[in-house]
Amino acid sequence: MAKLKVLIADDEVDFLTLMGTRIQNWGYDVISASSGKECIDAVKSKRPDVVVLDYMMPDMDGVDTLKKIRRIDKNLPVIMFTAYPNFKSMGETEKLSVSSYIPKLSNYTDTLSTLKANIEMIEKRREKKKG
Amino acid sequence: MNTRVIIIGGSEKAIALVDTLKDIKGVDLVGVCDVTLDSPGMQYAHRLNLGTTTDLAKIVSEKNPDIIIETSSSSEFQKILKKITAKGVKVVDSKTAEILLNVIQEKAKEMDAIKSEFITVASHELRTPIAATREAVMLILDGIAGNTPPQQVQYLQIAKRNIDRLVILINDLLDISKIEKGGLRLKIVSCDMKKIIEESLEPTKILAEKNGITLNQTFEKKLPRITCDAERIKQVLTNLLNNAVKFTPKGGKIRVVCRAHPANFIEISIIDTGVGIKKDNIPRIFTRFGQVGSSITRHPGGTGLGLVLCKDIIEMHGGRIWVESKVGAGSAFTFRLPVSKKMIRTRNRIKGVNYG
Numbered sequence: 001m002a003k004l005k006v007l008i009a010d011d012e013v014d015f016l017t018l019m020g021t022r023i024q025n026w027g028y029d030v031i032s033a034s035s036g037k038e039c040i041d042a043v044k045s046k047r048p049d050v051v052v053l054d055y056m057m058p059d060m061d062g063v064d065t066l067k068k069i070r071r072i073d074k075n076l077p078v079i080m081f082t083a084y085p086n087f088k089s090m091g092e093t094e095k096l097s098v099s100s101y102i103p104k105l106s107n108y109t110d111t112l113s114t115l116k117a118n119i120e121m122i123e124k125r126r127e128k129k130k131g
Numbered sequence: 132m133n134t135r136v137i138i139i140g141g142s143e144k145a146i147a148l149v150d151t152l153k154d155i156k157g158v159d160l161v162g163v164c165d166v167t168l169d170s171p172g173m174q175y176a177h178r179l180n181l182g183t184t185t186d187l188a189k190i191v192s193e194k195n196p197d198i199i200i201e202t203s204s205s206s207e208f209q210k211i212l213k214k215i216t217a218k219g220v221k222v223v224d225s226k227t228a229e230i231l232l233n234v235i236q237e238k239a240k241e242m243d244a245i246k247s248e249f250i251t252v253a254s255h256e257l258r259t260p261i262a263a264t265r266e267a268v269m270l271i272l273d274g275i276a277g278n279t280p281p282q283q284v285q286y287l288q289i290a291k292r293n294i295d296r297l298v299i300l301i302n303d304l305l306d307i308s309k310i311e312k313g314g315l316r317l318k319i320v321s322c323d324m325k326k327i328i329e330e331s332l333e334p335t336k337i338l339a340e341k342n343g344i345t346l347n348q349t350f351e352k353k354l355p356r357i358t359c360d361a362e363r364i365k366q367v368l369t370n371l372l373n374n375a376v377k378f379t380p381k382g383g384k385i386r387v388v389c390r391a392h393p394a395n396f397i398e399i400s401i402i403d404t405g406v407g408i409k410k411d412n413i414p415r416i417f418t419r420f421g422q423v424g425s426s427i428t429r430h431p432g433g434t435g436l437g438l439v440l441c442k443d444i445i446e447m448h449g450g451r452i453w454v455e456s457k458v459g460a461g462s463a464f465t466f467r468l469p470v471s472k473k474m475i476r477t478r479n480r481i482k483g484v485n486y487g
Contacts, residue, residue: 012259012263014263014267015259015263018263018266018267018270021270021275022270022275025275104258104259104262105258105262106258106261106262106265106298106301106302107262107265107295107298108262108265108266108269109269
């Protein structure tokens, strides 16, 4: 089966670069987007298997981006990064089926291990469906 | 210099003012005066150990107030008050005082909100570049960017160590501000203190070895299980242990002693043979930025935030923390935690905690 395609969307370019390198190192294909609009375009054109999305982006915030993604694909797994774990805002996204929320911390190690575990889980589910 | 205040009167109004004033920073309630010692206000003030008297002239000359708040216009005091006003002491009626106090408290709330927002935003702004820097270094050290010559590895490890220190600093800062705005919450569980200590000792053992310091521990045979926030207690232990290592020279010793105190406490001491703390500095040591010994020690660094946090965490558990020390001989930091959870305050509701 082809490598899992991971789309990562975040307006912080360095974050994109560093995360992207790690995700690629784990054996996945990486697609990068640095804005909400780029993210939606990439979902339409590149058909990723999972989207990793930042909660706050200048042009379109995470929730709006997520709503637009859901209009294209109801079942596409979406993982959200949050810098400010905020239960009220998470409530808004609950109806939009977010796979999980990962806090952005000063130390990427925990963020990365949680992200990896989540992506692996999504990968297993995909294999089950196709296999 | 705090504003010194005397309240005249003994009724409900006086009691309400006493309650408000006793908690305001910058104000010293130095006495309450009424025509009789038996009024409810006077009895209340007496219970709070505030100076109570029927002799207005005496208390004014003794305590030198800046402001007198009159809650009852007793004719007995009018003559004296006229004299006092002539000397420059401000006499204010209770209504005016209430209005002013409301303004002060509103302002304080505003400031708190501004401060909290600033801290949250600043922390995020600080964390983002630090996280990115750390990760960039980690990618290289993890070998993902190809082979790295040993000398470059060495410099990168220095970079990583210092970035990790920055991370701890910022986390400490955020914790302190959470405490100040009453946001720190304890997650209480039943704990095995021996296990908590051993887990905190793990990384310290490595650090101590590197610095040529012997580290050992003594546990009393029967330690009761304790209700506490294990992560926060570990934080306290790690802080105290790191300090002990920092201030103990090569060849020195650090001992961790844990015993159960008869009155349902568990007591833990971290005793070192380090440089010790000057007697004059001891009162400041648990206050913010009260880092001492920078002239004595060869190990600069740290912000002194750690011990303030430790004290707050221990006190939220209903416990106590203190230090005994002698310059040249060493220090013993001890904290006590109650076994029962009745003493625990899981949310810090103290406003305007005085860290000075």
